[in-house]
Amino acid sequence: MMKFWESMATGRRRGKVLLALIVLTLAVYGHMIFVSIPAVSARAGGMQILDLMPVGYSPAYAAQLFERLGEAGRRAYLTEQIPVDLLYPFLFGVTFAWLLLYLMWRVSPRRTWALGAAAMPLLAGLFDYAENAAIIAMLASYPDFSPGLVRWSSGFTIAKSCLTTLSVVLLLGVLAAAAVRRFSRSRHPAEAA
Secondary structure, three states, X not given: OHHHHHHHXXXXXXXXXXXXXXXXXXXXXXXXXXXXXXXXXXXXXXXXXXXXXXXXXXXXXXXXXXHHHHHHHHHHHHHHHHHHHXXXXXXXXXXXXXXXXXXXXXXXXXXXHHHHHHHHHHHHHHHHHHHHHHHHXXXXXXXXXXXXXXXXXXXXXXXXXXXXXXXXXXXXXXXXHHHHHHHHHHHOHHHHO
């Protein structure tokens, strides 16, 4: 298993494939932020959609949101936002995990630490899928969804948000460490050899 991850971080053509994944991930994210989420949010009268509530939400909030969305808004949530959000967790998880491995393999000799760090975005993606499944179930059963389903969905949203934030902070830290290392090597080339 370690060989597979090492090949992901150091194998041939990794840079071009990783760059393509980064561009695709950012394109899908941009579509959600600038197109599909605003299309749903516009129908909610200023209320945040469930995907964008990092500290969670209550059954009362979910019921009020779905009521405000109306039938057309709930259909837009299900047909415009959710399909894109079924692609994004995979792209985010794979791209960020691979990018973390790619950078950490260069910064730290501790390979197991890099694998643990790379697991965070993959877990964030899994929780995003769980959140999406719960939201689909709520939309399908509206107005009769159970408060327990909303609580599970809210928990998935919180977990997704925490792991996504940690992934981004870790990536920024690794980028900073890589920049410091590169700067240090360029100033002292004899020591780097």
